Amino acid sequence: MPSTDDALVLTGIGHEYRGGSGPVPALDGIDLSLAAGEHLVVVGPSGSGKSTLLRLIAGFLRPTRGEIAAGGVPVRGPGPDRGMVFQQPTLFPWLSVRANVEFGLRTAGVPRERRREVAGERLAQVGLADAGRMRTYELSGGMRQRVAIARALAPDPGVLLMDEPFGALDALTRERLQDEVRALWSATGKTIVSITHDVDEAVRLGSRLVVLSARPGRIVLDETSGLPRSPDPRAEPGFAPLRDRLASAVRAAAA
Ligand SMILES: Nc1ncnc2c1ncn2[C@@H]1O[C@H](COP(=O)(O)OP(=O)(O)OP(=O)(O)O)[C@@H](O)[C@H]1O
Numbered sequence: 001m002p003s004t005d006d007a008l009v010l011t012g013i014g015h016e017y018r019g020g021s022g023p024v025p026a027l028d029g030i031d032l033s034l035a036a037g038e039h040l041v042v043v044g045p046s047g048s049g050k051s052t053l054l055r056l057i058a059g060f061l062r063p064t065r066g067e068i069a070a071g072g073v074p075v076r077g078p079g080p081d082r083g084m085v086f087q088q089p090t091l092f093p094w095l096s097v098r099a100n101v102e103f104g105l106r107t108a109g110v111p112r113e114r115r116r117e118v119a120g121e122r123l124a125q126v127g128l129a130d131a132g133r134m135r136t137y138e139l140s141g142g143m144r145q146r147v148a149i150a151r152a153l154a155p156d157p158g159v160l161l162m163d164e165p166f167g168a169l170d171a172l173t174r175e176r177l178q179d180e181v182r183a184l185w186s187a188t189g190k191t192i193v194s195i196t197h198d199v200d201e202a203v204r205l206g207s208r209l210v211v212l213s214a215r216p217g218r219i220v221l222d223e224t225s226g227l228p229r230s231p232d233p234r235a236e237p238g239f240a241p242l243r244d245r246l247a248s249a250v251r252a253a254a255a
Contacts, residue, residue, distance in 0.1 A: 007071060007159055007191040008034040008057065014065035014216075015052055025216035026052045030066070032210070032219065036158070039185050039192040041206030043199060043246065045254035049217030050195040054163050057193060058084050071158050080108065083152030087164040089144040091136040091151075098123065098132035101150045108155065122150035125184060142173035146180070153190075162194035166201065178204050179231070186229055199250060203243045204233050211249040221249040 013030035016023045027049040034040055042050050055061045057068060059078040068075040070082055078084075091100050101119040110118070123129055126146040136144060145165060152160055165181075166174040178201060185192055185205075196202050202209055203225065211221035225242065227233045 006033045007036040012066035028216040041202040044212030048212040080155040083157035085162040089148035213253045
């Protein structure tokens, strides 16, 4: 049963796009409630509505049916309580790293000193304490994505949303960032919703795992991970069976 303490509650969510040749049903009958501090990872075949789900929670889109509440408040549009990280970090090239992280705080009218302080803290959290003065074009792909995470965390959102945040990175950088996000999640206790194509990544990161069916996306698996919060969950005996269950659910959903 959803409770008012839940960080996110999605009730009867359905979404249809208006395509050129008629309506495109993207999601159907999504009921989901997420307690504060969970990291929900959503996987599913291509086109199953993963990004749509995240855009609805972010408030970039309004659902055709149903209601979404974040921290007990109905979502009517984007808000500082929900930070978003995209697959391609959309940083402003004319601003320094620190100014990029401060950007949302500046538009919210946070005083300069406080902005600097917060940006410094967030950059330190993502391992970029010394990069504040750099320009974004001087950064590697992994560093750019760290800056995007620091920027999303700057307004201290209750919920962090990540749309395939490591999809464009090489395998080594990807693993390093997965470890960092795990550490960040443990340290901050943030509620996170992320999406990925990679079931290994899903099981490494998620405390809760949801699989969507092929379009229109419906929830076909919703499982609490149960793996201990160890530095490397892949070493846990429960890792492989959970990954296999998830992979079979995704395969069945795509068939
Ligand atoms: N703006 C749009 N207009 C019309 N149809 C859309 C629009 N955006 C997405 N769709 C359709 O909605 C469905 C779900 O798209 P969505 O991007 O949410 O899926 P996804 O699971 O994130 O896919 P992928 O894994 O390939 O990124 C797809 O069939 C897609 O073609």
